[in-house]
Amino acid sequence: MTTPAFDLETAAAEVEAVVTAVADTDFDRPTPSGISVGALLAHxxxxxxxxxxxATKEMLGRSQPPAPGAALAPDWRDRIPAQLKALAAAWREPSAWAGDTEVGGVVAPASQMAIFALDELVIHGWDLARAIGAPYAPPASDLAVLQGFLRDTPREGIPGLFGPVVDIPAEAPLLDRVLGLTGRDPAWSA
Structure with a gap:
């Protein structure tokens, strides 16, 4: 069995805290990712x-790319926290980290997919927090994993994943440097 390299629980809990702070009047607010708060919640x-x-590998050979413009589930206030807990629990299983897995029609080593999951949690958690003005402080250990993962991002970005790299000073906080590698400006405001 493979030992999990990191735990998604803290990142999931940080996203949950921001999600619970979203008001119905926030749905149309823009986010740093270029979509509305409502669309980001659906994502x-x-x-x-x-x-x-x-993590469970239950969709090997059957997963599909995400549908653009998916509608936000009416039960999102209950669903997102439950799914965040289930996500963290699933990746706590050593078997989740072994072999290959598939997400959104992409097959990759499971350990790489876990990093993609961490990236989605941390970066979109920041997007959502920034859009609604909520506090957000992912742990340095998660940011260090992402910095290593994103370190070789091409300057022009990766279409469909990351925008062009935003230059951030080396002495800036680690969160700012990680955000810059995803094409986000840490000083973004609505």
Whole structure:
């Protein structure tokens, strides 16, 4: 069995805290990712379940790319926290980290998919927090994993995943440097 390299629980809990702070009047606010808060919440519903399935490997050979413009589930206030907990629990299993898995029609080593899941949680948690003005402080250990993962991001970004790299001073906080590698400006405001 493979030992989990990191735990998604703290990142999931940080996202949950921000999600619970979203007011119905926030749905149309812009986010740093270029979509509305409502659309980002719909994306969170989708990726939390997709990456949970990636941990269990239940969708090998059957996963589909996310549908653009998915509607936000009416029960999102209950669903997202439950799915965040299930996601973290699924990746706590040593078997989740072994072999290959599939998420959104992409097959990759499970350990790489876990990093993608962490990236989705941390970066979209920041997007959501920034859009609604909520506090957000992911742990340095999660940011260190992401910095290593994103370190070789091409300057022009990766279409569909990350925008062009934003230059951030080396002495800036680690969160700011990680955000810059995803094409986000840490000083973004609505």
């Amino acid at each position: 969170i519903v989708g990726f939390t379940e997709a990456f949970r399935q990636g």
